[in-house]
Amino acid sequence: MALLPINTVLPQLMKALHTHTGVVLVAPPGAGKTTRIPLALLEDELFANQRILMLEPRRLAARTAARFMAAALGEQVGETVGYRVRLDTRVGPKTRIEVITEGVLTRMLQHDPGLEGVGIVIFDEFHERNLHADLGLALCLQAQALLRDDLRILVMSATLDAQAVAKLMGQAPVIISDGQSYEVATHYLERQIEARLGAATSVARIEAAVVRSISDALDKHEEGDVLVFLPGTGEIRRVESRLKAMKLGSSVQIMPLYGSLPQESQDKAIAPAVPGIRKIVLTTSIAESSLTVGGIRIVIDSGLSRVPRFSPRTGMARLETVQVSLASADQRRGRAGRLGPGTCYRLWTEAEHKLLVPLSRPEIAEADLAPLALELAAWGVADPLELQWLDPPPQAAFSQARSLLVQLGALHADGSITAAGRQMAGLGMHPRLAHMVLSAIPLGLGELACELAAMLNERDILKGDPATPNADLRLRLEALHMAMRSGFEYSSGDFGRVEHGAMPRLQHNTKESELGSAMKAPLYHEGFSVDLAACKRIWTEAKQWKKELQLTRPYNTEDVFACGLLLAFAFPDRIGQRRAQGSFRLSNGRGATFAQMQPLSAAAYLVAAELDDQGTDSRVYLAAPIDIEEVERHFHSSIEQQKVTAWDESVQAVRSRTYVRLGALLLKDMANHSPHPDEVLAALLNGISEQGWATMLPWSKAANQLRERLRFMHRHDAEWPDVSDEALTESLGHWLAPHLHGMKSRGDLQRLNVVDVLESLLSWEQRRMLNEWAPTHITVPSGSRIAIDYSDCEAPTLAVRLQELFGLKQTPRIARERVPLLLHLLSPAQRPVQVTSDLASFWSNTYFEVKKDLKGRYPKHYWPDDPLVAMPTSRVRPKNIQ
Structure with a gap:
C-alpha cells in the first residue's frame, strides 16, 4: 500500500x-x-x-x-x-x-x-x-x-x-495529520454575478457562467479532468445539455455525479478517464469530501449548495440554495490538488469571498426534527438535553416535531413512545411515511403505501410541459407501474416518454362537472417524460419494504384512487379544502395554491404532499384528491364539533351554530335550534357589551332621569347602587341579565322597561326614600311643577322663570334640605338671565339690575320693586294685577 x-x-x-x-x-x-x-x-x-x-x-x-x-x-x-x-x-x-x-x-x-x-x-x-x-x-x-x-x-x-x-x-x-496536496492556483471573478440566490433568471446566469468557465478551462489547460460543483441535479442536467450542444468533441466526456445516480454511472464518474479522454464531472456537494474523483486537476465552483431548511412556524421543509461556507469552498478547491498542481475557478469575487461564513450550519439547526424526536423517544429519552450534543436541537423545532408525533399517534402527550410509535421507528422511514404505511395495512393498501412512501423519498419522476402542469401523485403511481411492467425500459437513457394514449385510464381535459367527488378522471397525460432510473429505485425500495412487512397483495388498478387517503395519513396537517379555484386552506391553517390552473385546481378536498414555504400561501407541487367522506371516516377522532352561540352583528341577534372542524378546516356549518338558555343569555350580553348598552336598550326620558337621580344618591351615599357608565358596563350581567329571559335580538330588547330594570337595583327602603331625597319635580311659588335636572350629580339644576319664584326667599333644597338646587333663572323667553345657588343674595344684590334689563325688553311683564312680597306668576302678569 x-x-x-x-x-x-x-x-x-x-x-x-x-x-x-x-x-x-x-x-x-x-x-x-x-x-x-x-x-x-x-x-x-x-x-x-x-x-x-x-x-x-x-x-x-x-x-x-x-x-x-x-x-x-x-x-x-x-x-x-x-x-x-x-x-x-x-x-x-x-x-x-x-x-x-x-x-x-x-x-x-x-x-x-x-x-x-x-x-x-x-x-x-x-x-x-x-x-x-x-x-x-x-x-x-x-x-x-x-x-x-x-x-x-x-x-x-x-x-x-x-x-x-x-x-x-x-x-x-x-x-x-498533515495532508498531501499540491499548489492550487485560485481565480476569482472580476465582477459579481447579480442576484446569485434569486429567481430563475439569476440561476440561468450562474449556469451560463459555469459553461463559460468550463470552456475557458479546456482552452487554457491541455490536460487534467474538470470537476464542477453545482447546487443540484437540475442545474447539472441543464449545464450538461448546454455542454453537449457545444459539441466539445469525442475526446471530452461529460459525466454527472450525484447521490441518486445509478451506481454504475457513479463509478464511471469517479474512476480515472481512459487515456486520450478528458472528463468533465458535474457534481453536487457529494464530491466535497470522502470521495476521490480520479484525474481531477481543475475545479470550477459555482459557490452554491442546496440544503434542507425546516420552518417550525409552518411545519414544512424545503430545499434552499445557499452560498457555501469558507470550509466547503476550501474542501472543493482542494480537490484540484490531489494529484499535482491544479487550478480552481471560483465564480464569485474576492470581496464576496471575504463575506462567506466560516462553517456551514449543522443540519440539526435547520432540519425537520420529527425523525430525531421519534428516535430519541424509542431510545427512552423524552428530553434531548439528557444527551450530550455539540449543538442541541432547537427548542421550537423539537417542540413542533413532538406535536406532530403526538398527532400521528407515535408519542403520548408526555413524550413517551406508543406501541405504534415503536413500530414506526422500526420501519426506518420518516415518521409521516411510517404512519401512512402502518395505517394502510389494515385497509389492504399497504403495498400501495410502500410505493408511495418510496416515491416521496425521491425527486419527481415526471417531467412535462410547464404550460400544462399536473401535480397529481396518482399520475406518477400509474407511470411507476407502467415503467415496472415494461422492465423500466421505454427507450435508451434515463428517461422514457409517456406519449398520448400511453395511460388510457387517465383522461385528458375532463370537465370539472364530470370529476365526481373523488376526481377519478382528471389529469393531462401526453408528453410527460418518466425518469426510469428513479422509478427503478422507487420500485426497489418499495419492494424491500413490502418484503419486510410481508405484504403480498397483488396490485389493484383501483388502488390508485386511495392515494389521497394514504397521503392524509402521512400529512394530516396538510389536508386542504378548496376556498377558490386553485386555492386551498390547509388543516394546519396555512394557505396553498397551484401556480397554474390544472385538474386538481377543481378538487373540493386534496392532500398536499410537497409544497414550498414561501409567502402567505405555499405553492403545491405534489398532491392527490380525497373525498370528504374518507376524511370523516378515517379522521373522526381528530374532528371536533363545536357549538357556538354568539351575537351576530349582521342580523343584530343571537345565532347558535354547530361547526364541524378538522383543524383549521370548517367541514360543516349547521344551525343549532335548541341552544342552552344560559349560552343565549351570555351571547346576548356580549352583543350588548360590544354594541354598547346605551344604544342597545330603549332608554326613555323617565329611565334617563331615574338613572341620574340614582347617580345623585350614590354621590351622597355609597350604599346606593353605582349606575355610572363604568359601573354599568362592568356589572352588565348583574343588573341587566335577570330581565333578559327569552330574549335573543335587538328587537326583543326594545320590550324592556328600563325604569323597572333600574328600580330592581333598589331595596324597598331605598325606593321609599328616593322620592323624598331626590324628587323628580319641585313645586315653585307660582304653582308650577318643575322637573329637576340631575345630569350633574354634583349640582342638580332647576330651570325656572324668574317671575315664578317671586316671594320665595331661600333657594329650594333636596336630600332633606342638605343640597341646594342650582337655579337657572329664566327670562320670559326661557333664556337664562342668572345662575345661582343663593336666591336670597340674588334678590338683594342682583335682581334690580336684572329687572332694569328685563323690563326694557319685556315691558308688558310684571316686574315688581320688591320680589319678596310680589305675587309669583307663570303668566305675563298676575290675574289681579293689570
Missing part, C-alpha cells in the same frame, strides 16, 4: 485509542484517513475479533470506501470489508469492517444499544454535521457511559472545531 500522510500519525492514533475511549483526528482531504485507518485498526490487537463500524455521510462514499479497502486486501466487498446503505447491503459472516451510513447506525443502536461485538465506531467527515451523525454520536456517548465503557469512538474530519468535539467527548485527545 502506498505511503499516505496519515501513516505518520498512525502510531500516535493507536496509542491514544489504547489509553482513551474517545479520540478526535483532524486530517485534510487526501491524507488517507478514510481508507487507511480502518485497515490499520483491523490489525490491532485491541480490536481482535471485533467489528469496526465507520460512518460515512453519503451512500456513494460508503460504497466507494468499502470497495477501495476490499481491493487493498485483495478481496471482494462483502468479505472482510462490507457496507450497509439504504437499499444496498454487502456484508458476510466474516465481515469485520462495515462502512455504513449514519441512519444505519441509528437502527443498529436501537436494536442493540450496547453494540455487542463492535470495538470502535468511526465518524468520518464529521464536519458535515448531518443530523444522523450528531444523533449517532450522542447515542454512542450514552451507550459508552452506561453500557460499554470499552467502546471506542473516533471522530475524523478535515475541517472541524476539534476542541469543541474533544470537550464533548470528555477532553479526548486531538491528533492532527
Whole structure:
C-alpha cells in the first residue's frame, strides 16, 4: 500500500485509542484517513475479533470506501470489508469492517444499544454535521457511559472545531495529520454575478457562467479532468445539455455525479478517464469530501449548495440554495490538488469571498426534527438535553416535531413512545411515511403505501410541459407501474416518454362537472417524460419494504384512487379544502395554491404532499384528491364539533351554530335550534357589551332621569347602587341579565322597561326614600311643577322663570334640605338671565339690575320693586294685577 500522510500519525492514533475511549483526528482531504485507518485498526490487537463500524455521510462514499479497502486486501466487498446503505447491503459472516451510513447506525443502536461485538465506531467527515451523525454520536456517548465503557469512538474530519468535539467527548485527545496536496492556483471573478440566490433568471446566469468557465478551462489547460460543483441535479442536467450542444468533441466526456445516480454511472464518474479522454464531472456537494474523483486537476465552483431548511412556524421543509461556507469552498478547491498542481475557478469575487461564513450550519439547526424526536423517544429519552450534543436541537423545532408525533399517534402527550410509535421507528422511514404505511395495512393498501412512501423519498419522476402542469401523485403511481411492467425500459437513457394514449385510464381535459367527488378522471397525460432510473429505485425500495412487512397483495388498478387517503395519513396537517379555484386552506391553517390552473385546481378536498414555504400561501407541487367522506371516516377522532352561540352583528341577534372542524378546516356549518338558555343569555350580553348598552336598550326620558337621580344618591351615599357608565358596563350581567329571559335580538330588547330594570337595583327602603331625597319635580311659588335636572350629580339644576319664584326667599333644597338646587333663572323667553345657588343674595344684590334689563325688553311683564312680597306668576302678569 502506498505511503499516505496519515501513516505518520498512525502510531500516535493507536496509542491514544489504547489509553482513551474517545479520540478526535483532524486530517485534510487526501491524507488517507478514510481508507487507511480502518485497515490499520483491523490489525490491532485491541480490536481482535471485533467489528469496526465507520460512518460515512453519503451512500456513494460508503460504497466507494468499502470497495477501495476490499481491493487493498485483495478481496471482494462483502468479505472482510462490507457496507450497509439504504437499499444496498454487502456484508458476510466474516465481515469485520462495515462502512455504513449514519441512519444505519441509528437502527443498529436501537436494536442493540450496547453494540455487542463492535470495538470502535468511526465518524468520518464529521464536519458535515448531518443530523444522523450528531444523533449517532450522542447515542454512542450514552451507550459508552452506561453500557460499554470499552467502546471506542473516533471522530475524523478535515475541517472541524476539534476542541469543541474533544470537550464533548470528555477532553479526548486531538491528533492532527498533515495532508498531501499540491499548489492550487485560485481565480476569482472580476465582477459579481447579480442576484446569485434569486429567481430563475439569476440561476440561468450562474449556469451560463459555469459553461463559460468550463470552456475557458479546456482552452487554457491541455490536460487534467474538470470537476464542477453545482447546487443540484437540475442545474447539472441543464449545464450538461448546454455542454453537449457545444459539441466539445469525442475526446471530452461529460459525466454527472450525484447521490441518486445509478451506481454504475457513479463509478464511471469517479474512476480515472481512459487515456486520450478528458472528463468533465458535474457534481453536487457529494464530491466535497470522502470521495476521490480520479484525474481531477481543475475545479470550477459555482459557490452554491442546496440544503434542507425546516420552518417550525409552518411545519414544512424545503430545499434552499445557499452560498457555501469558507470550509466547503476550501474542501472543493482542494480537490484540484490531489494529484499535482491544479487550478480552481471560483465564480464569485474576492470581496464576496471575504463575506462567506466560516462553517456551514449543522443540519440539526435547520432540519425537520420529527425523525430525531421519534428516535430519541424509542431510545427512552423524552428530553434531548439528557444527551450530550455539540449543538442541541432547537427548542421550537423539537417542540413542533413532538406535536406532530403526538398527532400521528407515535408519542403520548408526555413524550413517551406508543406501541405504534415503536413500530414506526422500526420501519426506518420518516415518521409521516411510517404512519401512512402502518395505517394502510389494515385497509389492504399497504403495498400501495410502500410505493408511495418510496416515491416521496425521491425527486419527481415526471417531467412535462410547464404550460400544462399536473401535480397529481396518482399520475406518477400509474407511470411507476407502467415503467415496472415494461422492465423500466421505454427507450435508451434515463428517461422514457409517456406519449398520448400511453395511460388510457387517465383522461385528458375532463370537465370539472364530470370529476365526481373523488376526481377519478382528471389529469393531462401526453408528453410527460418518466425518469426510469428513479422509478427503478422507487420500485426497489418499495419492494424491500413490502418484503419486510410481508405484504403480498397483488396490485389493484383501483388502488390508485386511495392515494389521497394514504397521503392524509402521512400529512394530516396538510389536508386542504378548496376556498377558490386553485386555492386551498390547509388543516394546519396555512394557505396553498397551484401556480397554474390544472385538474386538481377543481378538487373540493386534496392532500398536499410537497409544497414550498414561501409567502402567505405555499405553492403545491405534489398532491392527490380525497373525498370528504374518507376524511370523516378515517379522521373522526381528530374532528371536533363545536357549538357556538354568539351575537351576530349582521342580523343584530343571537345565532347558535354547530361547526364541524378538522383543524383549521370548517367541514360543516349547521344551525343549532335548541341552544342552552344560559349560552343565549351570555351571547346576548356580549352583543350588548360590544354594541354598547346605551344604544342597545330603549332608554326613555323617565329611565334617563331615574338613572341620574340614582347617580345623585350614590354621590351622597355609597350604599346606593353605582349606575355610572363604568359601573354599568362592568356589572352588565348583574343588573341587566335577570330581565333578559327569552330574549335573543335587538328587537326583543326594545320590550324592556328600563325604569323597572333600574328600580330592581333598589331595596324597598331605598325606593321609599328616593322620592323624598331626590324628587323628580319641585313645586315653585307660582304653582308650577318643575322637573329637576340631575345630569350633574354634583349640582342638580332647576330651570325656572324668574317671575315664578317671586316671594320665595331661600333657594329650594333636596336630600332633606342638605343640597341646594342650582337655579337657572329664566327670562320670559326661557333664556337664562342668572345662575345661582343663593336666591336670597340674588334678590338683594342682583335682581334690580336684572329687572332694569328685563323690563326694557319685556315691558308688558310684571316686574315688581320688591320680589319678596310680589305675587309669583307663570303668566305675563298676575290675574289681579293689570
